[in-house]
Amino acid sequence: MDTALTFTLVVGIGATVALDVWARQLRRWLGIAGADWGLVGQWLSGLPAGRLVHTSDGFEIPSRGERALGWTFHYLVGLVYAAAYPLVWGTGFLATPSPGPFVLVGFGLSTLAGLCVLTPAMGGGLFASRTSDQGRRIALILLNHAVFAGAQYALALGLVTRPT
Known part of the structure; x- marks a missing residue:
């Protein structure tokens, strides 16, 4: 299998799983609810009809299909972030990954996307400005x-082949 493809699959899916495990632990330890990917699926389903923001108007519990769409979107986004590394920094980066690009993409870009795209799309406003607990939400993101x-x-780092 191609090195860039392997990297994208392992890092994209693996890091998204790690995020999901972390979210589950936060719920168990502190009662903090994670993202509702079913609601994200509802939002995505409404985009073709021009509904750019998910609102509680006419709110229904997400269907199985909407939940599947939301979860699929979540993992596809993880794959896109992972694909950015070989695309932007080249395949040579895969042999000697350094933390800087992961801070830039995995932390910086993904945080901005959450605060400037997904949170507003879910009705929370830019940088969670329409929420009652903006500081807490930003800190959690x-x-x-x-x-x-x-x-x-x-x-x-785990994918780097060490000479024997």
């Missing part, structure tokens, strides 16, 4: 995306 970036880097 920062923490979650630090876990995601750390998992990306750890997985990338």
Whole structure:
């Protein structure tokens, strides 16, 4: 299998799984609910009809299909972030990954996307400005995306072939 493809699959899926495990642990330890990917699926389903923001108007519990769409989207986004490394830094980067690109993409870009795209799309406003707990939400997004970036880097290091 192609090195860049292997990297993308392992880092993209693996880091997304790590993020999901982290979110599950936060719920278990502190009662903090993670992202509702079913609602994200509802939002995605509404995009073709021009509904750019998910609102509670006419809210229904997400269907199985909407949940599947949301979860699929979540993992596809993880794969896109992972694909950015060989695309932007070249395949040579895969042999000697350094933390900087993971901070930039895995933490910085993914955090900005969460705060400037997904949070507003889900009705929370830019940088969670329409939420009652903006500071807490931003802190949680920062923490979650630090876990995601750390998992990306750890997985990338684990893929490096060591000379024998």
